[in-house]
Amino acid sequence: KNQVEQSPQSLIILEGKNCTLQCNYTVSPFSNLRWYKQDTGRGPVSLTIMTFSENTKSNGRYTATLDADTKQSSLHITASQLSDSASYICVVSGGGSYIPTFGRGTSLIVHP
Amino acid sequence: NAGVTQTPKFQVLKTGQSMTLQCAQDMNHEYMSWYRQDPGMGLRLIHYSVGAGITDQGEVPNGYNVSRSTTEDFPLRLLSAAPSQTSVYFCAARDSRTDTQYFGPGTRLTVL
Numbered sequence: 001k002n003q004v005e006q007s008p009q010s011l012i013i014l015e016g017k018n019c020t021l022q023c024n025y026t027v028s029p030f031s032n033l034r035w036y037k038q039d040t041g042r043g044p045v046s047l048t049i050m051t052f053s054e055n056t057k058s059n060g061r062y063t064a065t066l067d068a069d070t071k072q073s074s075l076h077i078t079a080s081q082l083s084d085s086a087s088y089i090c091v092v093s094g095g096g097s098y099i100p101t102f103g104r105g106t107s108l109i110v111h112p
Numbered sequence: 113n114a115g116v117t118q119t120p121k122f123q124v125l126k127t128g129q130s131m132t133l134q135c136a137q138d139m140n141h142e143y144m145s146w147y148r149q150d151p152g153m154g155l156r157l158i159h160y161s162v163g164a165g166i167t168d169q170g171e172v173p174n175g176y177n178v179s180r181s182t183t184e185d186f187p188l189r190l191l192s193a194a195p196s197q198t199s200v201y202f203c204a205a206r207d208s209r210t211d212t213q214y215f216g217p218g219t220r221l222t223v224l
Binding site: 031032034041042043044045046049089091093098099100102103104105 | 116152153154155156157160162170202204210211212213215216217218
């Protein structure tokens, strides 16, 4: 069964600090992995997409990594800001299905 | 471009009532889907459509109907609302070239 597990479930950090969110998946064969950011009361918005051949991709202060061999991805946030407070969702496509597999998300709170 | 729009933003129903959640997109994407989001459960797929006239069930389809008469519109119907359908509902349109899903702002539904 295709699964996506995210850790931690929730995280609280101080403004200006860095943090790393984890995503492990069992989806096979792998097509791509995407990180979404969901602000409270809004729909998810795509941050970055990783394909099999990509190890690292950055989007401003967000850097995603992918290890397709161990089926792991991470999202690193540098110099966090209050606006980074949100839920971050890992979504993996593949597994012989047209339907992507969603993780349950990591809730990040950035305190001043 | 408005992207993906959903109406209403909020709705309260009594058990047994029926209603339709509206979803429209102006991006001309063939693939559209409906999700529900519950605390601790992440996004779960209810129904999806790969084009006008074609719909299929997702992970949690019971109690919901969909139709797709045009590329733009993808309404979700609750046949007889139950308290278990209290949730936040998101509609999404998917760009098949980039595999990016664009989510609407959501409808918060409460069933009493």
